[in-house]
Amino acid sequence: MDIQALLDLADQQVEVSRQIEKRKTTLRGRTQINLFFEPSTRTQSSFEIAGKRLGADVMNMAVASSSVKKGETLIDTAATLNAMRPDIIVVRHHAAGAVHLLAQKVDCAVVNAGDGAHEHPTQALLDALTIRRNKGRIEGLTVAICGDILHSRVARSNMILLAAMGAQVRLVAPTNLLPPGIARLGFPTFTDMRKGLEGADIVMMLRLQRERMNGSFVPSVKEYFRFYGLDQEKLSYAKPDALVMHPGPMNRGVEISSDVADGAQSLIREQVEMGVAVRMAVLEALASHLPNG
Amino acid sequence: MSTKPLLFKNARLVDPDTGREDKGGLLVRDGVIQDLGPQLTQAVDADIIDCGGQVLAPGLIDMRAFIGEPGGPYRETLKSAGEAAAAGGVTTVVSMPDTSPVLDDPAVIDFIVRRARDTSIVNILPAAALTKGLKGEEMAEIGRLKEAGAIAFTDGVRSVTNAQVMRRTLTYARDFDALIVHHVEDPDLVGQGVMNEGEFASRLGLSGIPREAETIMLERDMRLVRLTGGRYHAAMISCADSAEIVRSAKAKGLPVTCGVSINHLSLNENDIGDYRTFLKLSPPLRHEDDRQAMIEALNDGTVDVIVSDHNPQDVENKRLPFAEAADGAVGLETLLSAAMRLVHSDRVSLPKLLRALSMKPAEILGLPAGRLKIGAPADLVLFDPDAPYVLDKRQLKSLSKNTPFDEARLEGQVTITMVAGRIVFDRRSM
Numbered sequence: 001m002d003i004q005a006l007l008d009l010a011d012q013q014v015e016v017s018r019q020i021e022k023r024k025t026t027l028r029g030r031t032q033i034n035l036f037f038e039p040s041t042r043t044q045s046s047f048e049i050a051g052k053r054l055g056a057d058v059m060n061m062a063v064a065s066s067s068v069k070k071g072e073t074l075i076d077t078a079a080t081l082n083a084m085r086p087d088i089i090v091v092r093h094h095a096a097g098a099v100h101l102l103a104q105k106v107d108c109a110v111v112n113a114g115d116g117a118h119e120h121p122t123q124a125l126l127d128a129l130t131i132r133r134n135k136g137r138i139e140g141l142t143v144a145i146c147g148d149i150l151h152s153r154v155a156r157s158n159m160i161l162l163a164a165m166g167a168q169v170r171l172v173a174p175t176n177l178l179p180p181g182i183a184r185l186g187f188p189t190f191t192d193m194r195k196g197l198e199g200a201d202i203v204m205m206l207r208l209q210r211e212r213m214n215g216s217f218v219p220s221v222k223e224y225f226r227f228y229g230l231d232q233e234k235l236s237y238a239k240p241d242a243l244v245m246h247p248g249p250m251n252r253g254v255e256i257s258s259d260v261a262d263g264a265q266s267l268i269r270e271q272v273e274m275g276v277a278v279r280m281a282v283l284e285a286l287a288s289h290l291p292n293g
Numbered sequence: 294m295s296t297k298p299l300l301f302k303n304a305r306l307v308d309p310d311t312g313r314e315d316k317g318g319l320l321v322r323d324g325v326i327q328d329l330g331p332q333l334t335q336a337v338d339a340d341i342i343d344c345g346g347q348v349l350a351p352g353l354i355d356m357r358a359f360i361g362e363p364g365g366p367y368r369e370t371l372k373s374a375g376e377a378a379a380a381g382g383v384t385t386v387v388s389m390p391d392t393s394p395v396l397d398d399p400a401v402i403d404f405i406v407r408r409a410r411d412t413s414i415v416n417i418l419p420a421a422a423l424t425k426g427l428k429g430e431e432m433a434e435i436g437r438l439k440e441a442g443a444i445a446f447t448d449g450v451r452s453v454t455n456a457q458v459m460r461r462t463l464t465y466a467r468d469f470d471a472l473i474v475h476h477v478e479d480p481d482l483v484g485q486g487v488m489n490e491g492e493f494a495s496r497l498g499l500s501g502i503p504r505e506a507e508t509i510m511l512e513r514d515m516r517l518v519r520l521t522g523g524r525y526h527a528a529m530i531s532c533a534d535s536a537e538i539v540r541s542a543k544a545k546g547l548p549v550t551c552g553v554s555i556n557h558l559s560l561n562e563n564d565i566g567d568y569r570t571f572l573k574l575s576p577p578l579r580h581e582d583d584r585q586a587m588i589e590a591l592n593d594g595t596v597d598v599i600v601s602d603h604n605p606q607d608v609e610n611k612r613l614p615f616a617e618a619a620d621g622a623v624g625l626e627t628l629l630s631a632a633m634r635l636v637h638s639d640r641v642s643l644p645k646l647l648r649a650l651s652m653k654p655a656e657i658l659g660l661p662a663g664r665l666k667i668g669a670p671a672d673l674v675l676f677d678p679d680a681p682y683v684l685d686k687r688q689l690k691s692l693s694k695n696t697p698f699d700e701a702r703l704e705g706q707v708t709i710t711m712v713a714g715r716i717v718f719d720r721r722s723m
Contacts, residue, residue, distance in 0.1 A: 215431020
């Protein structure tokens, strides 16, 4: 299934989710395990709701109180879960490549819900859906991804997806927050927000982790906000009809000001709604490939 | 605001940029150089100073001076530093951030900029801290500090020992086109050392500081500059091996410059003699061979600038056993006279010397001064290159008198210092 078709399917799920009767039967009888090694509010609940709306039995593994905390390796955990015969495992892990490793050890479908600083594919899909619904297209748009790109799986997945769909993706960050050698991937990079946002249709802000704010990668919150935080003034460098996105959770007053986050150009709340729809679409698309399917 | 123009006539104009020397005149109007050249012998409706053949050159720009304000006004204030600088022909001073409080906050930089403007007769440009509290752990707010008026970033007499911190700071500074000035001395290798390691230290029974304390840090920094592309200036080098390191880095095209203190061009470790604490410096005075290598490096352009490394210390911090005394010597007022020794001994040409004292620092700091050029600020020094005198430290305008040149015979004396068209020092009226 190509990406546009997947997004078309997601558009249908939006309608389903807006009905009173939200339940479908696509995954009736199927077992979905949400295995989150990293705390997550919106992604985990989004996958849980998506699975339930498609009729699956959804179980959230509480890793904090599980055998993992008792020292079990990732592969042993995978083998244990596999023995319980799930149909889908949704995995979030703090190490890049961990989801890939786990997928090799189980017989069911595995959905990557974020692995380290590597990828977060459903986030990119929901961003693409949000953009497409608001701009009518993705091809030809200029998308500025701004902030902590170095540590961001959201940035990497969006770079791949949006570029594949024909957007002009550019990266805006202090060099310390840009992955070394990133320019060789062909994305224009900017260290100055004014230049980086010029002519942008979409301004995608990224979260800056607290431990990276105070002198290690950037000097301070104050300085970061002054030069890299999205406020009305910096947003004015982008196109007048530019739209603002953020994968959440936001640090207000760090990477984004409250008036921009809550302003007319913000799509941040809509992104959350699209998250459920996209995950429903992904799970539904998987349905025909499941074990015994 | 239009003031009466001023003509310096009958001057020996030395332009460090072109290396040209002309007999002629220079006309100052509204704080800038309006005209200059051999043809300028008179001007109507202008004040006239007859230079009597003395040298007229761009005012000196000193990239390294410690001033006790705020926090240590008994050592030096912005006002007293300005007077000392003016007496030495220095028209711009870069002040170090290790004050109390440390200059790591934009509000404090703003204070220094305003206070200097109000109280100092020369330009004082603050360098801000490179890392918070000069601790070498977390980078300072380079962007905001630069906006507030910080001219460069340095931890003063401290080195950033953590290579990761230095890497990220160089990287960050590059985004803001900020200049990093680094003191290159590995504190672990310095250890308890108080003077250059070697025969003389052993004879005096003092702990030595190996040259490697400097070269290892400098070599590391060259690698980090290559990795990051950050604009880097080694505050002071002191030995032959360091000159070699900088020379080869420049040959590779790295954005690197370096300085040497006037002390390391004028003195060597033997001058410490009988435990003279005014010659206790950081980096320490080295062997005569190193001094010769510094002069050579100055001549071939490896060393870009000469600094005074002006570091006022009161008597209580110096009248101590050598090992316990504070580091540092005053130098603003003697910078030019001491440097002129190199000219008088035919080691360095006058234009080349003035390059390292005015033009190169201006270039590195991005200042419009440092050149005899129409439109440039009228920051000038008029001096008699041959006037002999014996330095009497009691005559120094600096609040601290810890000069290594006390009772030294010097040649070359400042007659007039001008900052932005205003005469701030005039020996003729003394």
